[in-house]
Amino acid sequence: MRPTPLIRAADLRRRVRHLGAELAREYSARPPIILALMDGAFCFAADLCRAIPLEGVELQFRRAASYRDGTEPGRLELEPLGDLAGEHVLVVDDIIDSGLTLAAVVAAAHAARAESVATCVLLDKPGRRRPGGLPRADHVGFAIPDLFVVGYGLDHQGRWRHLPDVCVLPDPG
Numbered sequence: 001m002r003p004t005p006l007i008r009a010a011d012l013r014r015r016v017r018h019l020g021a022e023l024a025r026e027y028s029a030r031p032p033i034i035l036a037l038m039d040g041a042f043c044f045a046a047d048l049c050r051a052i053p054l055e056g057v058e059l060q061f062r063r064a065a066s067y068r069d070g071t072e073p074g075r076l077e078l079e080p081l082g083d084l085a086g087e088h089v090l091v092v093d094d095i096i097d098s099g100l101t102l103a104a105v106v107a108a109a110h111a112a113r114a115e116s117v118a119t120c121v122l123l124d125k126p127g128r129r130r131p132g133g134l135p136r137a138d139h140v141g142f143a144i145p146d147l148f149v150v151g152y153g154l155d156h157q158g159r160w161r162h163l164p165d166v167c168v169l170p171d172p173g
């Protein structure tokens with residue numbers, strides 16, 4: 001099945017620019033460490049960090065792999081965060097779905113002694129939260145319906161990450 005565009009690259013660019021400006025206002029007095037979750041956030045984080053015109057922004061990358069059974073959330077494997085004492089951490093991910101990944105990363109950042117922890121996602125599927133999942137991200141690019149999407153970093157079984165648009169994958173299985 002061919003993926004069909006849901007959010008075009010030009011609209012992604014525009015929204016990411018606005019998110020960058022919003023984050024620059026919020027963090028003007030305390031530049032954040034952006035903690036980008038790999039692999040899904042690689043496009044979003046690359047564009048977003050360049051849209052935040054602040055000095056002192058730091059970028060770190062951690063692998064967060066949710067071993068999924070098809071499209072259902074599964075066990076999370078998260079690379080250690082290290083010591084974040086006194087840091088303002090902005091966790092950046094591609095999408096919040098069940099919210100379980102972000103809940104675990106936010107808890108890990110607090111456990112690593114971060115001064116503050118906030119979250120920013122490109123996409124939000126608000127209808128999909130599970131008990132124990134983060135109820136909401138602090139900064140959201142687009143709310144989308146309960147569809148499986150690929151492109152702009154998001155994958156299905158390792159494929160489609162390179163598509164410039166966010167696309168719907170019909171019947172991902």
Ligand code: IMP
Nearest residue numbers: 040073096097098099100101148149154
């Ligand atoms: P959560 O833990 O269920 O919130 O899911 C977070 C992770 O699941 C994201 O970082 C994605 O890697 C993956 N994910 C959730 N929904 C989709 C989707 O529609 N397409 C591709 N990946 C998804």
Ligand code: MG
Nearest residue numbers: 039040154155
């Ligand atoms: Mg993924």
